[in-house]
Amino acid sequence: MTAVPEDPGPGDRRPATGAPVDGWRRRWSVRTRALGEAARVRTRRFWDGAQPTLRQLWWTEEPVTPVTTVDRRAPEPLAVPAQGQVYVFLVRATYTWSSETARPELFGWYVDYFQQQAAQRLHRLAVRCAVEVPPHRPRDLHAALTAALADDDPPPWTYARGEVTFACEPDVTVHLDERVRKLLQPYWEQRIALECERDLARRRAEYAEERDRRDRQETPSATRAGDVSEPATTAPSANRSEATGPARDAGGMPGEAGRARRGSRPDGPVESFTPLEPLLPPPAPRPAPGQRPRPGEPEPPRV
Known part of the structure; x- marks a missing residue:
């Protein structure tokens, strides 16, 4: 059998005998550069057109904003022995827990984990403050415990586990046994x-x-209204004026001291009229029967 040579492909063709090799290479290099330039232009156009769509599909992570989670717990009251170790005080506390690093789904677990530590911490302070307080004075214990929380162990109390940090603020009240x-x-x-x-x-x-x-x-x-409507028409008696009225002179008129002490009242009933005749002086006292009058006193008329 005679072997028939296969038809060579386009890449295996060799230039014909006698054809110039440099001219063939030059044509292929020009053709290759033209195809590459066309491919680059088409690729650039495709990229420029697809870039807005790709920007919308890109995954971007926004900066994480810290979120503070807050929870309040009111456990059972703590029994603290009072003075004498016979009666106790009941210390009720409300714990406010807050954290910026704990995840919400694990927040309750961390609070349960730290709650016992906070209760023991408050119990130690309360026992130290109540040892000298009588059992019927819860206000004194509350004041002492508040001062101890402000000075010795001020809140917020900090607790940490790994990268998670918690803050606790207790609110305390004291009750009687x-x-x-x-x-x-x-x-x-x-x-x-x-x-x-x-x-x-x-x-x-x-x-x-x-x-x-x-x-x-x-x-x-009412008295002033009656005096104005019904003025007095008779002068007061000598004895009454002497007992209750101002000092009078020998003629029976009020003296200067009485006028100065009483003063003038234009709208008073005394200034509304003028007596027609001076008041008579009061009668002299008469001696008892069988008693001689004192020197200087006039003798009483004989009947």
């Missing part, structure tokens, strides 16, 4: 009753004083 409350109940009932009676008596005295003051204000106005 139930046994002490029963002992103090009769005392406070009596005290409240006495204070109510005292308040009632004080209010009655105020109302009576106000009524008397109102009556005194109404009485002079």
Whole structure:
């Protein structure tokens, strides 16, 4: 059999014998550069047209904004022994937990983990403050515990686990033991009753004083109105004027001291009229029967 040579492909063709090799290479290099330039132009056009669409599809991560998660817990009250170690105080605390680094789904787990530590911390402070406080004075314990929280161990309390950080702020109130409350109940009932009676008596005295003051204000106005409408027509008696009126001179008229002390009242009833004749001097006292008159006194008329 005679082997037939296969037809060479376009890339395996060799220039014909006698053809110039340089001219063939030159044509292929020009053709290649033209195709490459056309491909670059088409690729640039495609990229410029697809770039806005690709920008919309790009994945961009925005900066994470820290979010503060807050939770409040009110566990069972703490029993703190009072002075004498017989009765106790009940310390109720509300814990406010906050964190910026904990994830919301794990926040409750971290709070449960740190809650026991915060309760023990508050219990130590309360025991130290209540050792010298009588069991019936919860206000003193509250003041001492508040001062200890402000000076010795100020909140917020910080707790950390790994990269997660928590802040705790306790709000404390103090209550009486139930046994002490029963002992103090009769005392406070009596005290409240006495204070109510005292308040009632004080209010009655105020109302009576106000009524008397109102009556005194109404009485002079009525008297002044009666004096103006019905002026006096008779002069007062000598004895009454001597006992209640101002000092008078020998002629029976008011003296200078009486005028200076009394003053002038243009609208008063005394200035509204003038007596026609001076008042007579008061009669001299008469001696008892059988008694001689004193020197300088006129003798009484003999009947």
